Amino acid sequence: MNASSIIFIFVSLLAGPILPGLINKTKALFGGRQGPRVLQLYYDIFKLARKTPTYSETASALTRIAPVVIALSSITALTLVPSFFNDSVIHFTGDIILMAYLLGLGRFFMVTAALDRGSAFEGMGASREVLYSALAEPSFFAGLLIMIYETNSLELSEIFSKLSLNFWQENPAILFLILCSWFVILLVENARIPIDDPNTHLELTMIHEVMILDYSAKDLALIEYASALKLWIYSALIVGMLINGEIITNMALQIAIFTLGMAIVAFVIGTIESITARIKLVFIPKFIVGSGALAIIALILKVAGN
Amino acid sequence: MSYLTLKNAVPAPIKEVPTQEYETFKATIKELLEQECRLSSLFAAPIELDKRIFAVMTNDKNSEIYVFATKHNQTFESLTPEIPQAHWFEREIAETHNIKITNHPWLKPIRFQPKLGEKNFPTAGDTDYFKVNGEEIHEVGVGPIHAGVIEPGHFRFQCYGEKVLHLEIELGYQHRGIERVLPQILHQKRIKMIETASGDTTIGHTTAYALNIEGLANAPISTNDALVRSIALELERMANHTGDLGAMAGDIGFMPTSSYCGRIRGDILNTTGMICGNRFGRGLVKPASSGYRIDAELNKKILDKLDLIEADVKSAIDLIWQTPSVNARFDDTGSVSRENAVAIGLVGPAARAAGVAIDIRMTHPFDAFKELEPIVPVGKKGDVGMRAQVRWHELQNSFKLVRDMLAKLNDNEAQSEIDRNICDKLAPDMISVALTEGWRGEICHTTITDSAGKIKIYKIVDPSFHNWFGLALALRDQEISDFPLCNKSFNLSYCGHDL
Numbered sequence: 142m143n144a145s146s147i148i149f150i151f152v153s154l155l156a157g158p159i160l161p162g163l164i165n166k167t168k169a170l171f172g173g174r175q176g177p178r179v180l181q182l183y184y185d186i187f188k189l190a191r192k193t194p195t196y197s198e199t200a201s202a203l204t205r206i207a208p209v210v211i212a213l214s215s216i217t218a219l220t221l222v223p224s225f226f227n228d229s230v231i232h233f234t235g236d237i238i239l240m241a242y243l244l245g246l247g248r249f250f251m252v253t254a255a256l257d258r259g260s261a262f263e264g265m266g267a268s269r270e271v272l273y274s275a276l277a278e279p280s281f282f283a284g285l286l287i288m289i290y291e292t293n294s295l296e297l298s299e300i301f302s303k304l305s306l307n308f309w310q311e312n313p314a315i316l317f318l319i320l321c322s323w324f325v326i327l328l329v330e331n332a333r334i335p336i337d338d339p340n341t342h343l344e345l346t347m348i349h350e351v352m353i354l355d356y357s358a359k360d361l362a363l364i365e366y367a368s369a370l371k372l373w374i375y376s377a378l379i380v381g382m383l384i385n386g387e388i389i390t391n392m393a394l395q396i397a398i399f400t401l402g403m404a405i406v407a408f409v410i411g412t413i414e415s416i417t418a419r420i421k422l423v424f425i426p427k428f429i430v431g432s433g434a435l436a437i438i439a440l441i442l443k444v445a446g447n
Numbered sequence: 448m449s450y451l452t453l454k455n456a457v458p459a460p461i462k463e464v465p466t467q468e469y470e471t472f473k474a475t476i477k478e479l480l481e482q483e484c485r486l487s488s489l490f491a492a493p494i495e496l497d498k499r500i501f502a503v504m505t506n507d508k509n510s511e512i513y514v515f516a517t518k519h520n521q522t523f524e525s526l527t528p529e530i531p532q533a534h535w536f537e538r539e540i541a542e543t544h545n546i547k548i549t550n551h552p553w554l555k556p557i558r559f560q561p562k563l564g565e566k567n568f569p570t571a572g573d574t575d576y577f578k579v580n581g582e583e584i585h586e587v588g589v590g591p592i593h594a595g596v597i598e599p600g601h602f603r604f605q606c607y608g609e610k611v612l613h614l615e616i617e618l619g620y621q622h623r624g625i626e627r628v629l630p631q632i633l634h635q636k637r638i639k640m641i642e643t644a645s646g647d648t649t650i651g652h653t654t655a656y657a658l659n660i661e662g663l664a665n666a667p668i669s670t671n672d673a674l675v676r677s678i679a680l681e682l683e684r685m686a687n688h689t690g691d692l693g694a695m696a697g698d699i700g701f702m703p704t705s706s707y708c709g710r711i712r713g714d715i716l717n718t719t720g721m722i723c724g725n726r727f728g729r730g731l732v733k734p735a736s737s738g739y740r741i742d743a744e745l746n747k748k749i750l751d752k753l754d755l756i757e758a759d760v761k762s763a764i765d766l767i768w769q770t771p772s773v774n775a776r777f778d779d780t781g782s783v784s785r786e787n788a789v790a791i792g793l794v795g796p797a798a799r800a801a802g803v804a805i806d807i808r809m810t811h812p813f814d815a816f817k818e819l820e821p822i823v824p825v826g827k828k829g830d831v832g833m834r835a836q837v838r839w840h841e842l843q844n845s846f847k848l849v850r851d852m853l854a855k856l857n858d859n860e861a862q863s864e865i866d867r868n869i870c871d872k873l874a875p876d877m878i879s880v881a882l883t884e885g886w887r888g889e890i891c892h893t894t895i896t897d898s899a900g901k902i903k904i905y906k907i908v909d910p911s912f913h914n915w916f917g918l919a920l921a922l923r924d925q926e927i928s929d930f931p932l933c934n935k936s937f938n939l940s941y942c943g944h945d946l
Contacts, residue, residue: 172706261587265609265927335772338700342594343931345587346698418701418772421780422609422928 167411795888
């Protein structure tokens with residue numbers, strides 16, 4: 142644990158809500174609109190944080206506890222992810238698995254709290270969320286397995302620092318396949334188009350949004366913040382996997398490249414949202430499993446290559 | 448089999464309407480249905496006036512309209528088991544006139560209006576609902592408050608997982624009692640009320656009213672006046688089709704189209720505004736003449752504006768057909784088979800998408816359509832994709848129609864007179880049926896006058912009245928998440944149904 146890691150964690154915690162702002166700005170650009178400010182989510186979170194929540198009559202204590210658990214699990218997961226090409230604050234063998242299941246813990250609370258209210262809508266959202274994330278898990282780990290195999294390490298910071306540019310240059314197919322499959326996971330886990338539409342007001346089609354319909358004020362602020370961090374985590378994983386920061390010695394340059402990488406991820410998400418329609422719900426499992434197949438093919442290529 | 452044969456908006460004496468025994472009445476409807484006629488309206492006269500139930504059937508092959516009646520004596524055996532098109536009408540009759548309908552498969556209120564002679568409104572939505580039993584069946588109730596805060600309606604889904612086994616639509620939250628008060632109020636006020644029968648179909652409904660009154664008062668309108676209101680009717684169609692195609696794109700998160708269509712819809716509404724000062728065409732259509740005309744200068748302005756709008760519409764909506772992800776989403780979603788469409792009497796773009804080639808502008812021409820025939824696009828699958836395509840083709844055809852109509856305007860024609868007292872000149876004891884093609888489909892207004900030449904009965908059938916059940920059928924065995932998209936592809940009127 143070094144000082145710069147700790148600083149970068151705070152930077153990440155602060156900068157998280159920028160990404161959705163960048164995505165929305167990109168979408169506005171495509172739509173010929175000015176769009177909301179890049180910092181809009183900060184305003185929203187502060188506005189919500191000042192308000193007193195209301196609860197459904199059928200809600201138990203679980204509904205009240207869940208937002209805190211969701212936010213804390215995202216924050217804790219963030220401390221395990223290397224950002225700005227620096228080792229993560231806490232790192233140890235197997236930290237990647239803890240990270241994945243910390244996010245899983247957050248999801249567990251999100252889903253059970255959604256069921257807690259007994260609303261038909263939220264129940265549907267919960268069932269969709271669980272199905273899709275269960276399908277997304279294997280492809281996430283299949284991609285990870287390749288990197289573990291290559292670097293011989295189970296520690297995320299070490300994996301990222303050991304992944305050299307050479308490996309990707311020699312195996313562009315593997316890079317392409319993992320990138321595609323992890324990007325799909327990013328879209329699934331963060332409820333973006335073509336899986337889910339964060340802007341829709343139609344409860345029947347929602348996945349993530351419908352589970353938080355009953356949340357308001359402070360609780361909603363926590364959940365919105367946790368969602369932004371989750372997007373940050375997945376984006377950071379993709380940037381960290383692609384670029385080996387160890388070879389960049391200048392810290393200022395590291396920061397600049399990492400920031401640019403994150404912005405590009407947001408821009409790509411925004412572009413996808415601007416030019417494609419949502420997939421029919423019945424096809425989403427196929428889409429996710431398809432991304433898993435890509436990761437498995439990459440894994441086979443890697444194993445066969447050795 | 449006997450019936451009174453009418454032409455669109457040409458009145459005939461009410462005493463010529465044959466009153467038949469129930470069995471003959473039923474047989475006549477069935478026989479006409481077999482000849483591919485449609486039940487456009489089925490209504491009971493208010494009991495204190497006349498103890499009869501009237502059927503209005505349209506023949507799309509020879510532009511004829513058939514009217515006949517039967518006595519009811521406060522009970523009436525349901526036609527619905529054999530004639531599904533009567534389903535909604537019979538529920539309406541039972542509720543409005545307190546007539547006991549026996550043997551109806553699903554008799555419940557559709558508008559939650561007060562019982563005859565009472566003043567207290569029952570609570571809307573408070574009724575029995577269809578239930579599916581089973582351990583893994585779940586029920587989802589949506590509304591009455593709409594997520595997009597448009598109009599209220601309650602939708603109840605019986606689902607097995609994501610699959611919808613049955614959707615029941617319960618409306619009535621917007622009931623205002625228009626049909627009850629229409630005969631009692633003055634002409635000027637009546638027009639205002641008909642304009643808002645379904646707010647987005649102002650021209651469609653007011654044209655039907657104007658056609659009836661003109662026929663009954665024997666006051667044919669000038670060519671220019673007919674052209675102006677037909678232009679407005681097409682502009683209304685264009686505005687709504689554009690807005691809805693954009694909204695459908697919005698529902699599936701397809702930004703390129705949805706970002707622009709709202710604005711373009713506004714441009715089209717503004718064009719209507721240029722003619723009469725109101726974007727929705729309020730005040731534009733009145734029997735005989737409303738006084739609004741399109742002179743050479745305005746004609747040029749509208750033509751210029753149409754060019755701009757057409758280019759915008761093309762670039763925004765063509766993207767729908769060019770994007771595979773959109774087509775994948777639209778195709779095979781919410782299909783209504785041709786068989787079902789005919790059986791339940793679907794009208795408008797929804798019927799055409801299912802392969803039923805009906806368009807009042809073509810089959811029972813009125814106003815400018817007597818000379819200008821529209822292209823009537825007909826689909827096959829009756830799914831969301833087809834409904835979108837049918838609407839897109841109609842939209843494109845409307846540009847041509849409006850241009851043709853603008854070219855036909857004659858600047859030298861004398862300005863026609865506004866006749867405020869036209870309703871004092873109605874022929875007594877007559878019946879008149881006016882059909883127009885609003886953007887949702889067939890609008891049917893039936894007017895019956897009394898011996899003093901006052902309107903005695905005014906019956907409105909909005910296309911939504913036929914089509915809501917079509918939406919319920921479209922959802923069968925579909926995924927519940929497809930409901931908003933299906934709903935938007937029909938985009939039916941709540942207040943036009945509730946009246």
